[in-house]
Amino acid sequence: MNGFPTSSDIYIELDGKRVAVVQSYASRSQKKSTHVEAFGEDQPVATSVGQPTHTVELERLYVTDSAIKDGITFYDMDNFSLVIVKPDRKIYYTGCRWSDIQEDAALGDMVMEKVTVVAAARSEEKR
Numbered sequence: 001m002n003g004f005p006t007s008s009d010i011y012i013e014l015d016g017k018r019v020a021v022v023q024s025y026a027s028r029s030q031k032k033s034t035h036v037e038a039f040g041e042d043q044p045v046a047t048s049v050g051q052p053t054h055t056v057e058l059e060r061l062y063v064t065d066s067a068i069k070d071g072i073t074f075y076d077m078d079n080f081s082l083v084i085v086k087p088d089r090k091i092y093y094t095g096c097r098w099s100d101i102q103e104d105a106a107l108g109d110m111v112m113e114k115v116t117v118v119a120a121a122r123s124e125e126k127r
Helices: 063-069
Strands: 010-014 015-036 046-063 080-085 089-102 111-119 120-125
Touching: 010 046, 015 063, 015 080, 046 089, 063 080
Parallel strands: none
Antiparallel strands: 010 015, 010 080, 015 046, 046 111, 080 089, 089 111, 089 120
């Protein structure tokens, strides 16, 4: 059993089509919390939790041949999905937009070194 995702298991979809594969990723989900204070109390009486935010850093992205033929570029991409396939489940980041792109490539390469994306939602599907 393969316990780690490979580049064919981490990919970007746009309008239901696989447009890029990703060599590696690092994800972070956060929730902002706020203390609720009451007059006369020396400690907070509760906490209020905000909506989760999801940020994923992708490294070594390769655009598919069909995406190149369709003229798709990362700079124009909006509202795409990131899919991470693991042995026991699939993780979906949807409503994605890029927030940072770092390009380091040799002439003629179709590789993006690092792309940071923010996702509107994260979900999992058991396999």
